[in-house]
Amino acid sequence: MSGVEVIATAGIDTAPEESALVRDSRDALSTDGRLAAVLPGFHPRRAQQDLAAAVAAAFEDRAVLLAEAGTGTGKTFAYLVPALLSGRRTIISTGTRALQDQLYHRDLPRVRDALGTGLRAALLKGRANYLCRQRLERTRGENRFQSPAQAADFQRIAAWSARTRMGDLAEMESLPEDSPLLPLVTSxxxxxxxxxxxxxxxxxxxxxxxxAQEADIVVVNHHLLLADLALKQEGFGEILPGAEAFVVDEAHQLPELAAQFFGEGLSARPLVELARDAVAECRGVDGALAALQEPARALEQATRLLRAAMDVLPARGTRPQLLTVPEAVEALEALDSALMALTDALAPLADAAPGLEACQLRARDHRDRLARWRDLDDGGHDDESAGQSGPAVVPSSDDDVRWYELSPRGFRLQRTPLDVSGPLRAHRERSRAAWVFTSATLAVEGRF
Ligand code: SF4
Structure with missing residues (x-):
């Protein structure tokens, strides 16, 4: 195969009678094919036809295909053609949101129109990309903006919210990706x-x-795919199980991302947001503010103190490195106590409002994550309160690497499994679907 290296296949019949799907995929991309007839500037390429044939065969056999396709192969069309001709429910995952938008808005409609298939397609992003109407309204009521510019940005979001159909914040081009407003208007x-x-x-x-549930072709990105596979409950957990084929483009990015998703983290921002949300949810609930104001303030303070104690450390390091700083060890303990106090203060209020119940679950979850990162099995943690504040902490595994990362004002405590191939393989096998992994750089010295 010129320009395409099929590095590995599993489950593909290696001496097949060429099936109709394989033949049609090859033909569609040939000199006399539909794409050449309809798309101006389309150049038929042998490598592209070969890749399309290999993808089609993988689809037919529900097999696994790893294909390295060099630049200029035209790999996007090579997997879109068999996916569209097969009529099978297919999830296509791209490396970034920008590539996701490009595939969905540009390449997919062109190939679909050229082939004349009427399949339904959908674009699905992680929930942080969509406006949350409930949080928008709550933020409108609170008016807690840090500057006039931020208040003006909020007014623009509010005005856009009345006219958007999809609620995808990418439509608001002038809003910076790191705008502090985003956590206030997304969920x-x-x-x-x-x-x-x-x-x-x-x-x-x-x-x-x-x-996405109603579509034949769903375009996602690796973050969302992995969140779904890792059951991180992005809120889309029922999308992927029904798929008959997965195409993972830019597949070389998957292992590193997978390590993040099959681990878990705790960072400063969600802790501060929890403290603020707990206070914001008090509106209309008798006695709630009196009970929650102090533990919420203490949680914010404990988060800030931990960050300050970590200032003497390098920007990235291991848990043992962090534990050499006595102030940081104390601050971790204080953060644990603050989370416990907030969880306990929320407990009698949880039935009063769904928002307060959600805050209680978050406080408990953060505390559990912190305990697993600290590895309290060998840290002598006094967990007398676990019975009141939530379920016992799930022990962490010896196969995890525990590390931290600092940003200018925040921190992340992260647990990462050493080997992600096991969980990925288990998910792939359970899906009983075809899996196609493709990229310009998949192999190292001829091996995946
Ligand atoms: S809180 Fe959840 S269900 Fe309600 S608008 Fe926001 S994202 Fe949707």
Missing amino acids: TADNCLGSECPFWGECFVVQARQR
Whole structure:
């Protein structure tokens, strides 16, 4: 195969009668094919036809295909053609959101129109990309902006919210990707109120998910694919199991991302957001503010103190490195106590409002993550309160690497499994689908 190296296949019949799908895929990309007839500037390439044939065969056999396709092969069309001609429910995963938008808005419609297939396609991003109407309204009520510019940005989001159909924040081109407003107008799996939300019926996250469930081709990115596989409950957990084929483009990025998703982390920002959300959710609940204001303030303070104690450390390091700093060890203990105090203060209020119940679950989850990162099995943690504050902490595994990372004002405590091939393989086998992994650089010295 010129220009395409099929590095490994599993489950593909190696001496097949060429099936109709393989033949049609090759033909569509040939000199006399439909793409050449319809798309101006389309150049038929042998390597592209070969790759399309290999992808089609993998689809037919529900097999695994690893294909390295050099620049200029035209690999996007080479997998889109068999995916569209097969009529099978296919998930296509790209490396970034920008590539996802390009594939969905440009390449997919061109190939679909050229082939004349009427398949339904959907674009699905992680929930942080969609406006959350409930949080938008809450933020509007609070008016807690740090500057006039931020207040003006919020007004633009509010005006756009009335006219957007998809609620995809990428539509707001002038809003910076790191705008501090984003956490205030988007949801996380932790703070989403789910079916108890007053905006459930018009929720953009729910609608995006419904469109994906009804579509034949769903374009996702690796973050979302892995979140789904790792059951991180991005809120889309039922999308992927029904797929008959997965195409993972830019597949060389998968191992590193997978290590993040099959581990877990705890960072400063969600801790501060939890403290603020707990206070914000007090509105309309008798006695809630009196009970929560102090533990919420203490949690913010403990988070800030931990970051300050880590200032003497390098920007990235291991858990043993962090534990050599006595102030940081104390600050970790204080953070644990603050999370416990907030969890306990929230407990009698959880039934009063869904938002307060969600905050209690978040506080408990953060505390559990912190305990697993600290590895309290060998750290002598006094966990007398676990019975009151939540379920016992799940022990962490010896196969994890525990490390930290600092940003200018934040930190992340991360647990990463040493080997992600096991969980990835288990998910792939359970899916009983075809899996196609492709990239310009998949092999190292001829091996995946
Ligand atoms: S259901 Fe969740 S994401 Fe949707 S509007 Fe409500 S809180 Fe926001």
